[in-house]
Amino acid sequence: MEEKLDRLFKECIQELEKIGIDINNKDIGKIEINISKRNNKRYGACKQEEPDIKSKYIEKIGRRKIVKYWKYNKHIIEISKWVMELDEKIIKNTIMHELIHCMPYCNNHGAEFKRYANYINNKLGYDISRVGNKEEDYKKSNLEYKEEKQLKYKIECQKCGYTFYRQRQNKNFTRKYRCGKCGGRFEVINLKEEKYGN
Numbered sequence: 062m063e064e065k066l067d068r069l070f071k072e073c074i075q076e077l078e079k080i081g082i083d084i085n086n087k088d089i090g091k092i093e094i095n096i097s098k099r100n101n102k103r104y105g106a107c108k109q110e111e112p113d114i115k116s117k118y119i120e121k122i123g124r125r126k127i128v129k130y131w132k133y134n135k136h137i138i139e140i141s142k143w144v145m146e147l148d149e150k151i152i153k154n155t156i157m158h159e160l161i162h163c164m165p166y167c168n169n170h171g172a173e174f175k176r177y178a179n180y181i182n183n184k185l186g187y188d189i190s191r192v193g194n195k196e197e198d199y200k201k202s203n204l205e206y207k208e209e210k211q212l213k214y215k216i217e218c219q220k221c222g223y224t225f226y227r228q229r230q231n232k233n234f235t236r237k238y239r240c241g242k243c244g245g246r247f248e249v250i251n252l253k254e255e256k257y258g259n
């Protein structure tokens with residue numbers, strides 16, 4: 062499985078080079094890629110190490126202040142084991158998603174991430190987005206998808222964190238209702254969509 066991952070990783074890098082994105086660049090630093098040992102639900106993850114201290118910024122989440130960096134010199138990409146069983150195109154889509162996170166200003170799914178994703182999607186025919194559809198990806202790979210028994214939606218108050226689960230969801234829910242505990246806005250998370258880790 063490691064050999065397959067190495068081969069696909071190299072293919073991705075070559076494809077990026079063809080459209081003018083150079084990964085072997087000192088602005089990006091070192092990239093390692095591994096198959097995740099844990100049984101993760103997400104497609105993959107990109108852990109950032111060795112931050113460039115000059116790129117420090119503070120992100121505020123509610124009252125919390127978190128120190129973050131726009132640029133890191135070491136990136137460790139992990140691809141989940143179950144992804145390695147899917148169609149190669151889908152494995153490469155996951156690798157590409159995580160490779161974008163290695164670029165400066167791309168450690169979240171913000172504007173710069175989207176700019177790269179759109180460019181790669183248009184030029185190379187990928188389908189890089191914030192979330193993937195596990196059921197669809199299994200179907201495309203001619204594999205049986207074993208549905209995990211779980212409710213479909215998670216509703217979370219953005220202010221106090223109060224959380225509950227629903228099977229069906231009114232599409233105007235977040236506009237119509239506020240949190241009964243604190244009056245905050247709700248966010249609806251579709252649990253059938255699986256994340257690509259940052």
Ligand SMILES: [Zn+2]
Pocket residue numbers: 218219220221222223240241242243244245
């Ligand atoms: Zn609340």
Ligand SMILES: [Zn+2]
Pocket residue numbers: 158162169170191257258259
């Ligand atoms: Zn991501």
